[in-house]
Amino acid sequence: MTPKSVKSTRKNTEPKAKLSRERVLQKALEIADQEGIQALTMRRLAQELEVEAMSLYYHFANKDRLLDGMIDRVFAEIELPPAGEWRSRIRTRAYSTRAALVRHRWALGLMESRTSPGPATLRHHDAVLECFRKNGFSVAAAAHAYSLLDSYVYGFVLQQINLPFNTFEEAGPAAESIMAEVAAGEYPYLVEMASEHIFKPGYDYAEEFGIGLEIVLDGLERLRKAN
Amino acid sequence: MTPKSVKSTRKNTEPKAKLSRERVLQKALEIADQEGIQALTMRRLAQELEVEAMSLYYHFANKDRLLDGMIDRVFAEIELPPAGEWRSRIRTRAYSTRAALVRHRWALGLMESRTSPGPATLRHHDAVLECFRKNGFSVAAAAHAYSLLDSYVYGFVLQQINLPFNTFEEAGPAAESIMAEVAAGEYPYLVEMASEHIFKPGYDYAEEFGIGLEIVLDGLERLRKAN
DNA sequence: CAAGGTAGCCTTACGATGTAAGATTGTCAA
DNA sequence: TTGACAATCTTACATCGTAAGGCTACCTTG
Structure with a gap:
């Protein structure tokens, strides 16, 4: 099942790691953690994964499932x-x-x-x-x-x-x-x-x-x- | 197209209620309560108030303020x-x-x-x-x-x-x-x-x-x- | 080997959204 | 009458989720 052998013969350019539920979720968490949930759009997520937005829909029915x-x-x-x-x-x-x-x-x-x-x-x-x-x-x-x-x-x-702040210092x-x-x-x-x-x-x-x-x-x- | 060329100071046959922060908020609550927050869009809200969407922005800087x-x-x-x-x-x-x-x-x-x-x-x-x-x-x-x-x-x-349900009956x-x-x-x-x-x-x-x-x-x- | 199926990704397109920029109108003071 | 300001509207745009279908490489089956 795993196409480990990249025998794509000729001109196999570079990596192009395969997409997977886990990889998508992982990257989605990173974006949401670092920039907030509003920064997490399908296009942005796809871009970070070096894919097109619609490719995500093969692994998730829609954004809510993600x-x-x-x-x-x-x-x-x-x-x-x-x-x-x-x-x-x-x-x-x-x-x-x-x-x-x-x-x-x-x-x-x-x-x-x-x-x-x-x-x-x-x-x-x-x-x-x-x-x-x-x-x-x-x-x-x-x-x-x-x-x-x-x-x-x-x-x-x-x-x-x-809370607008947590500690006195940042208050x-x-x-x-x-x-x-x-x-x-x-x-x-x-x-x-x-x-x-x-x-x-x-x-x-x-x-x-x-x-x-x-x-x-x-x-x-x-x-x-x-x- | 709006036939509100009211002669002057006299109120016409209920022409158009004036917009106000309070009226906008009131209607916004109604929509969100009845149909969920995702149904509350600026256009929809404006429509219910018989007004164009951009008119809301005179009373609220943006949707977040609303x-x-x-x-x-x-x-x-x-x-x-x-x-x-x-x-x-x-x-x-x-x-x-x-x-x-x-x-x-x-x-x-x-x-x-x-x-x-x-x-x-x-x-x-x-x-x-x-x-x-x-x-x-x-x-x-x-x-x-x-x-x-x-x-x-x-x-x-x-x-x-x-919770997907609250009572046994609706469970x-x-x-x-x-x-x-x-x-x-x-x-x-x-x-x-x-x-x-x-x-x-x-x-x-x-x-x-x-x-x-x-x-x-x-x-x-x-x-x-x-x- | 050929033929076809399928997994995985891409292209194009559409309607909905928030809102920037500026035009338009009604009202009233000077 | 004029001009200013308050309130609303028109137009336009970038961005969003995603429907519909296409393309390609690999796998199965004969």
Whole structure:
């Protein structure tokens, strides 16, 4: 099947690596990661792969299927430690999920509207459920736990991505334009929060993640015991 | 061609309502709510307003500014009860937020990439912070609380929207195609969850919301006491 | 070997989209 | 009357996803 032998005889110019689902997905991820999802057009993607746009349609029915595939790749990056205490395994998974979604900032926005999960996604969900079920969670409790956990993780990333800045250091320029609207005295509590908490050296919103996560994990523990 | 050569100051037989930021936003919400955000094009919007597409650009610099305005309208719909115990006020707000985001399913997807909050958004955040600060939350605790609370709410809605179905009743048709992929025995815990919990009469994922929310509120209470 | 099938990529074309540039009109103050 | 400004329209263009079909090299089958 693999035409390894390039016996094209004469004038076989150069490489022209063959197209494949994987190669297309790989390049699509690169473009979206580096330049944003709006930079990912079929023509642009094809160009980077040294092909014409319509060639992509041999491997993907349409752009939506391509996006589905990209989402599945992101889920494949999320790791669930194979062994250990359930709480630390779930914690690791939560951090891993956040890392993947921040690494691929376009992924969350794509999840809305995309309702057909790929194999990596299904496999992942199954593994998490297994972790719950084998550690004292009833079926119902596992459902509650999963819902709470993922809601928190997804929601946190959504907010983190929307933030105009993450750390105090990079806030500098943005801070002024924001404060300009805000400082008129209309939003006293936002001003308080900004000046006394957020606009302080060393502040990093990402660190909030761990605080909320431990609270969520405590909640999961109670779900586990309750049933 | 437009026979609107109205004599002068007198209003004619309802000739043509004037365009305005508010009227444009209103119609944009209607279209997006009823037919999805992809149906909202400048031409379509203009048509519904009985106007040409380019006329919209007098009121909005570009489509992104229009979308910003729409998001702000959604935030304006979220209510925070003006009085009462903090826990019940925050609970009400959480339900109200979820309702608004489900009513306008396109809103969450738009929030990614939109980083300039409108006045209603700022006002809303300010009111919530006030509620925390006046009820024993330190500045830091209020920051943690807000992060956790909104992460949960946004994340839950994100999942709810992505679900192919919400209740058992509407699951019927979709269930089969899903189970077809899944039933091969590769995902035993997903199958268990589906058959023993989700695919049961009366199941409604939306009800999970309250369960997780109370756990989150318990967490907030502990944040409040801790500092 | 020839004949035909098929996998994989390309060419051309079309309708839809956001919006730049500038023309046109209605209204009102001077 | 004039002129200015606010609000809307006309025209045009680059870019997008993708439908329809063509081309070519390889493989199978006789």
